[in-house]
Amino acid sequence: MERGIAVPDAPDADIAVDPHLVERLVRGQRPDLVGPLQLVANGWDNAVFRLGDDLAVRMPRRTTAAHLIEHEQEWLPSIAARVPVAVPLPVHAGEPTAEFPWPWSIVPWFEGRSAASVAPASREGIARTLADFVHALAVPAPGNAPHNPYRGVPLADREEVVWDRLAGRRVERAAELAVLWDHLVQVEPWAGPPLWVHGDLHPANIVVTDAAPEAAGVDPAALVAVVDFGDLTAGDPATDLAVAWLAFDAVGRAAFRARIDELGPRDEATWQRARAWALVWATAVAESTDGDGPIAAIGRHAVTEVLLEE
Template structure:
């Protein structure tokens, strides 16, 4: 299969194949219903009964990532203050599917789309506390267990800005002049080329599709840990700009701890960069709901306190 977009699959896992793989290796689950519940960039997710979710890599890059999840996630239990999927079943490669796959505890909730500013602000302290604790995990221990260091080269702001300008060229014909100008003006204001290194363990991919909320709009889960890496905390702190409204940022940073200006620069860049990618994918898939969520995420990220 030839991939023209970063979200395109190298292969797909059908529901019958997933059922065969899961039930053959874990026959104790064979009486449970199974259904496809999600298809991310890296993995396809199937819910098994009410208790479990299994993820199967669908891109080459995800094959090693899911193995590292299986190793490190159990070590994070004492560091995570928001529910997350815990690996329970470790699927082995076989002739039908030559890659490892994982079964986790199921975390209930829905994606945080269409929330009010008040609902978002209500999770500011919970998110800050979660990240503060996660970022205390020993980075050396993470590296010893196969976690990569800054695999996306986040410190190179000039390169990141260049990518975003390319994204904007792709988006420009699909979005309003107001949104296009807002992003272009923001990119024009970024004058730093590189930031100083910092090392913490990162979730690495915090955005609307990897966060869950409960029925009243409070954060109830953080999912998809495939981008676990050691790097600059600004990558995760993007949620202060992407998820939270401007008036909640002060309480977020008060709970997390004060950060320097370079960290805030990177956090805001990632708060725009990630939804630009999601916006392009949504346009490619004709997903108007995600496209609108990405647009509003960027608007929040660019808004001043």
């Protein structure tokens, strides 16, 4: 993961997490792993510290998201064994303490950078490998899988909130998006069993190689890992296919879709719901972020891409 990643458009933290707090937690529960700490990401829901050379500490920063890290601790072992891409399988499931009341994790450190730091046109190199990941993840989930009321659900469950966002003043090209949403929300819903869904698959949660674009013989956007499984849930697999619009331009999207359809063709209704989920994500970002941070940039890109196609 790239050094110094920040999300300037993220909400304020409910608990300020600093290296001194993290060092005390690690020393108290895994003294064998104590090492130098460096803050590398202060994200939407979590702060991430590099621990030594090979590990990272993932610390919740908001009450509303604190329980999500438990999903990773419980379910990533089985997912890691199935998918062809590295995921942050916890090395230690940190327990709450009197000083820090939420679960936290020590996970592997992935050398590379956020795909959000790579221009969309340069992400085509990860399209096929990312499609392999999405396909491998999307198997029927057990009955006790996490339920996320905002991801993987029927589009009708998100209809009212999207209309409210489009009626406001924060979403660019809202009138065009409204016409598209009116069409997409009527697409046939998912009728299959609930499948595993990452739930937040966008460039900021994808790690790619850190090679400079001009490095001879090296793909600057080779896929290293998929991270942040806090929104993991069971439901409509079209939710994760939305990454086709969130991460790629038309060329990369075509490569991603072609590989998905090689592995197991999805019907047109599923691809249309995926486009709708990209619209859902983009309007959520537009409503809740300001400025030029990476999440806002992904949202603006998604708006352009979902409106690009007929």
